[in-house]
Structure formats: C-alpha cells, structure tokens
Amino acid sequence: MNDTECGTVRELIPDFVGSRLAAEEVERVEGHVQACAECLAELELAQVLLASRASVPEELLERIMRNSVTERSAPARTWWGVSAAAIAALALGIGITSDPAQELPVEVPGFAYEAEEGEIWSSEDGLLAGAPALDELSDEALLQLLDELTVGSAGGSA
C-alpha cells in the first residue's frame, strides 16, 4: 500500500467516522481500508473513540441558560450602580476614594490566557515512557517526526 495514499486516508479518517466527508472521499477511504490493515485499524480506533465519547448531561444547557446567560449582565448593573453612587457622592461633595479597584468592581474579563499563562500547558509529556517532549520541538522537527510516524506505521503489514 503506498504511503501517500495511507497519509491521505489517515487525514480523512476523523471526518469519515464523523460522517463529514463527500461521497467520493467516503469511497476512497472505504476502498483503501479493504486492502490496508494499518489504516483499517486506525479507522476502527477512531470509531471506538467517537462511539465512547461522553454524553452531555441534560441539565447542563439549562444550567448555562440559568447562570451564564442571565448572570453575565450582573456586573454591568453593579458597575452602573457604583457609578451612580460615585456621581451622587461627588455631587454631594463627599470625598470618594480614587482607588480604581473600588471604582471598578467589574473584573474586566481578560482573554482566555490570563496571568496563568506561564503555567498553561505545563507539560505532562514525560508521562509516557519514550514519548518525546513535543512541546520542545520546533514545528519543523514536529513535522519531520510526523512524517516518520506515518511512514513508519504505513509501511507495516499493509
């Protein structure tokens, strides 16, 4: 079985098991795995993984609607409330603190990577014996590794 075809088919496998492929691509995958045991094994693994994915608890959407959707405007109201109070205080000549933390109780929502960035993706790559620490590799090295992996596994019993 030729490696290029194996590589192409393996790229398609996730979308094949997820029923996201066009008819001719489906035929291409089905035709290939009839003759290639390695790609068939990979397809079966993908099917097992997809079939065993966790089901989503029914109550989750309701919880999001109740909490996340309705609560998201709560800080905005607080902020306006405080502003109004601050303006009122100012109008009455009452000294108010200029501490921005007090004037702005709203935690300005940062983007996903907060201050914890340094810790994010703290690597557990050493967990598996023999698994290279992919994080430390350059993209080029990763791609080369990928080439070796796909060629290595495709050249097996196929």
Next chain:
Amino acid sequence: MKDEERQGPDPSDLELVQRGRSGDDAALGALAKRHHAAAYRVALSFVREDDLAQDVVQDAFLKAFRALGEFRADASFRTWLLTITANEAKGALRRKGRRRETALEDASEVRSEGGGPAHDAMMRDEASRARRMLEQLPEKQRLSVTLRIEEGLSFKEIGEVIGSSEGAARANYFHGIRRLRELME
C-alpha cells in the same frame, strides 16, 4: 451543528455574538446550545468528573459572554470558547489540587454516548479500554485526539485551542493516535 428546531438558515456564530453583544439573551442561548457539548468534553478531558466539568463549562460561558466585546470578528467563536474552557479547566484542577491519578477514580461517573441497547459488551470493553488509554496521553496529544475525532475540529482550530501551530497540532494528533494503537495492542 444543525439546529432542527430553528426555521430557515441558521445564523452564524458571528451573527449570534453580535446579537448577544446588544443584549439578546436568546442569541447567547443559541450559542450555548451549539457549543456546550464540545466545551463539556474538553472540560471533562481535564477534570474527569461530571460535576466539576459542568461547573467549568458554566464558568467558561460566563467568561466568554462577559468578554464578547473583545471577541474579534475574524476569530472562531468555537475555538475561542474551547480555549477559555481548557484554561478554566486547568484553573479548576489547580484550585482543587487534584492530580489526574486520583481523578481517575471518578471516571465511572461519566456516561458514555455509545451505551445504548445495541451496544454489545465487546464494544464496551474496547471502548472503555480506549478511554483509559486516551486519559494516559500527554495533555496536548489527548486534546488533539479528542478535538479532532470527537468534535471534528480542524488542525488549525486545534492549534488555536492548545496554543500551538497547525503543524504541531497535527503532529500531536498523529503521535497520540499512534501511541493509542500501541497501547491498545
């Protein structure tokens, strides 16, 4: 991604985000309906526990909805949300001081989709074995496999979620798949 209850073409995520920004709660609800399952599975792949995963997803949506003003029109809401979810999940793990080894004990609380009557015992064994092996993969490999197979994300999208290039996401995916096949043998 289809929403059977809706009539006519589905509004894009971007349209829903824009409506949400101007205070349309129904638009936010539609975004939640569309993406909560993917967010739940991403959260679960970190925290391994149903209750905690649900908390993480709620927090992630809350954070995303509050930050809609910062969402860039050229970005994907899904990858943005999943990135927030992954980081919320990591924060939750840190706060609980849980190690993955102890969290594994909770794995039984999670229900699997393929558990219907048509599902034979052999498939179930195979599936739970694959799940256990998946949980042993390093974080980026695990996320790449989960997002590619279970959620159908492209490698480009996965790269955004895991903070890597598209090529690195692809390498993580194929490396993870290869490890799984070795472990399953």
